[in-house]
Amino acid sequence: MDTALIIGGTRFIGRHTVREFRDHGYDVAIFNRGRHDNPFITEDVVHVTGDRTDQDALDRARRQIKPDVVVDCAAYHPENVRSATEIFANTDAYVYVSSGAAYGEEVIPKREDETPLCACTPEQATDDSWETYGPRKAQGDRAVFAAGDRGVRAMSVRPPIVYGPYDYTNRFAYWIDRVQAYDRIVVPYTALRHLVYVGDVASAIRAIAERGDAGTAYNVGTHTLPVLTEWIELIADTLGTSVESVEVSERELATVSLEPSDFPLYREYPHVLDTHKLESIGWEATPIPKTVTTTVDRVVATAQTIDQGPDRTQERRVLETVSS
Structure with missing residues (x-):
């Protein structure tokens, strides 16, 4: 062995x-x-x-x-x-x-x-x-x-x-926490990222x-490339809930002194990795819905404190600005 x-x-x-x-x-x-x-x-x-x-x-x-x-x-x-x-x-x-x-x-x-x-x-x-x-x-x-x-x-x-179970950065867990807690969340316009x-x-x-x-x-990366709002929908599906993702611009965030980069997983320019070389030696990615379910289940089970991203007070102010 x-x-x-x-x-x-x-x-x-x-x-x-x-x-x-x-x-x-x-x-x-x-x-x-x-x-x-x-x-x-x-x-x-x-x-x-x-x-x-x-x-x-x-x-x-x-x-x-x-x-x-x-x-x-x-x-x-x-x-x-x-x-x-x-x-x-x-x-x-x-x-x-x-x-x-x-x-x-x-x-x-x-x-x-x-x-x-x-x-x-x-x-x-x-x-x-x-x-x-x-x-x-x-x-x-x-x-x-x-x-x-x-x-x-x-x-x-x-x-x-x-992303996945035991991720101590909490970047993905931030969005799980938001979807679990609220039915309307702020999402910055963000570039596609692997x-x-x-x-x-x-x-x-x-x-x-x-x-x-x-x-x-x-x-190494996902074989398909969901945008951030699609990841959020996958999280919501796993949690058996629904959420409205309110996409906002840099200008709207600036009204409460926020920047797009304050949000986990934001990226200004697309970040996409070609994975053909790895696939050529027999590697296959796990279907994304399965990985999201496993990740969400772990975050929910541990009830961990999420120390990433803006606080909800700032989010509410942005949502109020957009609604008005």
Whole structure:
């Protein structure tokens, strides 16, 4: 039986990736600092404690676990990826979780072999701000390509915004909360943007590990592209309710000192990823209604506090302005 080592593994993408590999017959170990609750504490999942920025700790994990597959869910700086591809150079597969934010041009769609990546300066490569996230992920991809050129079977997966159970960002949960609580909600005019279900990211990671080409990046995303109002309708259908989505402009939001970007999942320009390359190795997306149902059920069951988006008082004022 093959063994998968998940760097990360207890929060969101990593948590689902652990489940994906276990469900498909792998022995699984996780490597992290142990700062978050371990959901696999009662299961046969080995936990190795260590800081992924510590190369000696990573190497100890390699020697202890002897993984066939390594999935890197916690590499936020290019140096993390470069060192990991050296430490795990002899594994069957190393998969780096990159991001659709790595793309440096706004084109439709964004293709792995055509669309330029973000540039990344040495200063950006060691920064921790959101503004440098895309450049840092892009430079991590370049480290994967360089490793592939050295004969390492290193690959990357590029998801857009990810939704699903255990999503601690609450970006998708904001809209679930609004639909559950109100029958009329404010929705900014927003560009088309790709989303992807977390379980599909996990299945894509396994597909890439098993069948991907060395030194290659793979986009992952929904096969169809609902606009935000359609996502809201899918949420309402799952909840067995109805909602009126009142689409408003930047000018109308400005009357209460709001901007479209204050709303989760807003995007000014379409963000669409071509997924043909991933599909060519046998990956398939889960039907969207099923993923929305699973996500809504989890959010409702946990009754979690949503700390995203404008407060309802501001929304009411916008709705009053539109109605008048």
